[in-house]
Amino acid sequence: MAYVISVIPGDGIGPVIVRSARKVLEAVSEAYGFKLSFVEALAGDSAKRDFGEPLPKDSLDKIVSSDACLKGPVGETAKDVVVFLRQKLDLYANIRPFKTLPGVSSKWKDVDLVIVRENTEDLYKCVEDVGEEYAVALMVLTKKACTRIAKVAFQMAEVRRKKVTVVHKINVLRSFELFRTAALGVARSYPSVTVEEMLVDNMAYQLVLNPQKFDVILTTNMFGDILSDEAAGIVGSLGLAYSANVGDNFGLFEPVHGTAPDIDPSYANPLAQVMASKMMLEWLGRTKGNAAMLEAAKGLEGAVLSLLRSSENLTPDLGGKATTENLTKKLVNVLLKGKSTS
Numbered sequence: 261m262a263y264v265i266s267v268i269p270g271d272g273i274g275p276v277i278v279r280s281a282r283k284v285l286e287a288v289s290e291a292y293g294f295k296l297s298f299v300e301a302l303a304g305d306s307a308k309r310d311f312g313e314p315l316p317k318d319s320l321d322k323i324v325s326s327d328a329c330l331k332g333p334v335g336e337t338a339k340d341v342v343v344f345l346r347q348k349l350d351l352y353a354n355i356r357p358f359k360t361l362p363g364v365s366s367k368w369k370d371v372d373l374v375i376v377r378e379n380t381e382d383l384y385k386c387v388e389d390v391g392e393e394y395a396v397a398l399m400v401l402t403k404k405a406c407t408r409i410a411k412v413a414f415q416m417a418e419v420r421r422k423k424v425t426v427v428h429k430i431n432v433l434r435s436f437e438l439f440r441t442a443a444l445g446v447a448r449s450y451p452s453v454t455v456e457e458m459l460v461d462n463m464a465y466q467l468v469l470n471p472q473k474f475d476v477i478l479t480t481n482m483f484g485d486i487l488s489d490e491a492a493g494i495v496g497s498l499g500l501a502y503s504a505n506v507g508d509n510f511g512l513f514e515p516v517h518g519t520a521p522d523i524d525p526s527y528a529n530p531l532a533q534v535m536a537s538k539m540m541l542e543w544l545g546r547t548k549g550n551a552a553m554l555e556a557a558k559g560l561e562g563a564v565l566s567l568l569r570s571s572e573n574l575t576p577d578l579g580g581k582a583t584t585e586n587l588t589k590k591l592v593n594v595l596l597k598g599k600s601t602s
């Protein structure tokens with residue numbers, strides 16, 4: 261049986277890096293013995309231009325009836341596509357790992373942290389009233405959403421370095437009490453995990469000074485969005501930052517970055533998209549009970565790590581000269597070689 265993957269190519273560099281990720285997924289599924297079938301779901305600025313809406317019904321239907329969604333970056337219409345899908349499909353956990361990697365230049369080393377971001381509420385609920393003389397946006401938090409995201413963070417910390425940093429801005433907004441209380445309540449069920457609290461401004465500062473001391477960072481929607489780009493800069497490039505949007509029944513996997521309108525797409529780094537695919541394999545492997553997919557995810561990660569060691573494979577954002585296509589071909593070779601010798 262083939263698992264159906266809905267694919268949103270997106271805008272800007274999106275179609276190029278998504279094509280790369282698909283090639284890698286095709287190679288990995290063949291090598292590890294499972295089947296994927298891809299169905300394209302057009303969405304984003306190009307869909308708005310061609311069909312008059314950023315997320316046509318046909319695309320939404322394809323996404324909803326697939327086993328998982330692999331999404332490229334979309335441009336100006338991101339709110340109508342990804343923010344909408346996160347809420348519509350209740351993909352409440354946005355999981356964003358950041359790790360310094362051998363071969364990737366960074367001012368820091370030994371960074372290994374995950375941002376666990378609540379993905380359905382906060383200011384991104386987009387409850388707004390904008391007039392000529394005023395603008396209001398509601399920050400919406402519910403106990404249910406704060407509690408379930410805290411559970412994700414603590415479960416993750418339990419199998420990592422057992423530390424959760426709860427990030428809020430309680431000194432200014434009383435509303436964060438709900439988030440804090442939920443997080444500390446969940447923490448009681450995870451006695452082996454150390455909890456600390458941090459105001460978001462201090463968090464931004466500490467993240468630059470001492471990123472190594474963080475393990476799991478649990479925060480609300482907008483803070484998580486902003487801290488993610490900071491963390492991506494710390495580990496070397498947005499081109500390496502990937503994420504999962506997961507709920508109880510569905511997962512959507514995408515790079516953290518946007519459409520990179522300032523670069524030549526044929527030199528875009530596809531590795532964030534590829535690593536988002538790796539997360540998708542892990543999630544499918546776990547939720548469908550497919551061991552081959554879990555093995556494939558490991559093999560793919562190993563291939564990416566070994567590829568990064570050689571500067572000739574790197575795209576310009578990482579200081580190299582490789583094109584997206586060259587990097588992809590090399591990655592597939594490394595992957596297949598790794599599999600045949602394992």
Ligand code: ATP
Nearest residue numbers: 334335498499517518519520521522523528529577
């Ligand atoms: P958008 O409006 O779509 O969010 P943006 O330019 O505001 O686009 P990003 O696309 O996230 O934001 O890009 C931020 C910076 O990181 C840009 O200089 C971009 O070229 C670079 N960048 C992002 N992703 C990649 C990538 N995959 N490969 C190379 N450079 C990238």
